[in-house]
Amino acid sequence: MSAAAAPTWDPAQYLRHAGHRARPFADLLARVPDLPQDRPRIADLGCGPGNVTALLARRWPTAHITGYDNSAEMLDRAHTEYEGPTEGGGRLDFAHADVRTWTPEEPYDLIVSNATLQWVPGHVERFGSWVGGLRPGGTFAFxxxxxxxxxxxxLMRDLAHRHGLDHTLRHSDAVLDPRAYLARLTGPGCTADVWETTYIHLLTGEDPVLDWVKGTGLRPVLTALADAPERREAFLRDYRAALRDAYPPEAHGTPFPFRRIFAVARKQQ
Structure with a gap:
C-alpha cells in the first residue's frame, strides 16, 4: 500500500479549540528554568498558526523567537497575526522547516515543541542534535x-481499516512512554524532568469531539479523502455516530479526557 500524503492543515479549524490546546503548552513553559542569556534565542518546532509561539514572547519578551513549520497554511496565519518586534525589544518570526531534518545552525537557549513530535517518526533520534545545539544551561522542552x-x-483507526485507509494514521508507537523519554534525555551533561497529565476538557457544541479531531488527528484521513467526497462523508457519518456513543454529553458539555506527556531537559553549564 502506498505511503500516506502529508496532511493538509486548516488553521481556522485548529484554532476552534485554541484555549484547550494552549493550556498544555503554558503548563510546559511553567517548568522551563531560567535561560542562559538575557536576550535568549528560541526555536519553536512545529509552531502551527503561531498562537502558542506568541506565549514564548510573553515569557521572554527580549528574546528572538523563530517558529518553524512545514505547513504553508499555518505559516501564512502566523506571519499575518504574530510576526514582528515584541514589546520587550525582542522579535518573533516564522520560517518553513521540516522538523524531521531541522538542525540548529546557531546556539539556542531554548528549543521547544508543542504537540508536534508525534508526527515525526523516530523523533527521539533527533534529540542529540537538538540538545547539542543548545548553549550550556539551555533547555529542550516538549x-x-x-x-x-x-x-x-x-475508533478512528478501526474505521480507517474498514474504509481502506490503514496507511493514513499513526498508532500508539507514535510516541514513547514517559519512562522511555526520561531514559533518552537523561545522561552525561543533561538532566531531565518528565511527567504526564490527563486533562478533562469540557467541550461544547454539536459533536465537539469530532470537531476537535478534525483540527488535528483526523487531518490525514480528511486529506486522503479530499478528492472523494462521498467516501469522506461516509467515513464522517460512521465516525460521528461512534464518537457520540463513546463521549456522551452531560449537563454542561461533553467531557473529553486527553492524556499528554511532557519533558524538560536542561543542558548542564
Whole structure:
C-alpha cells in the first residue's frame, strides 16, 4: 500500500479549540528554568498558526523567537497575526522547516515543541542534535499527546481499516512512554524532568469531539479523502455516530479526557 500524503492543515479549524490546546503548552513553559542569556534565542518546532509561539514572547519578551513549520497554511496565519518586534525589544518570526531534518545552525537557549513530535517518526533520534545545539544551561522542552489508545483514536483507526485507509494514521508507537523519554534525555551533561497529565476538557457544541479531531488527528484521513467526497462523508457519518456513543454529553458539555506527556531537559553549564 502506498505511503500516506502529508496532511493538509486548516488553521481556522485548529484554532476552534485554541484555549484547550494552549493550556498544555503554558503548563510546559511553567517548568522551563531560567535561560542562559538575557536576550535568549528560541526555536519553536512545529509552531502551527503561531498562537502558542506568541506565549514564548510573553515569557521572554527580549528574546528572538523563530517558529518553524512545514505547513504553508499555518505559516501564512502566523506571519499575518504574530510576526514582528515584541514589546520587550525582542522579535518573533516564522520560517518553513521540516522538523524531521531541522538542525540548529546557531546556539539556542531554548528549543521547544508543542504537540508536534508525534508526527515525526523516530523523533527521539533527533534529540542529540537538538540538545547539542543548545548553549550550556539551555533547555529542550516538549509535550506530545499520549492518547493514542483513547476511544477517539481507537475508533478512528478501526474505521480507517474498514474504509481502506490503514496507511493514513499513526498508532500508539507514535510516541514513547514517559519512562522511555526520561531514559533518552537523561545522561552525561543533561538532566531531565518528565511527567504526564490527563486533562478533562469540557467541550461544547454539536459533536465537539469530532470537531476537535478534525483540527488535528483526523487531518490525514480528511486529506486522503479530499478528492472523494462521498467516501469522506461516509467515513464522517460512521465516525460521528461512534464518537457520540463513546463521549456522551452531560449537563454542561461533553467531557473529553486527553492524556499528554511532557519533558524538560536542561543542558548542564
Amino acid at each position: 509535550q506530545v499527546p499520549g492518547n493514542f489508545d483513547a476511544p477517539s483514536h481507537r
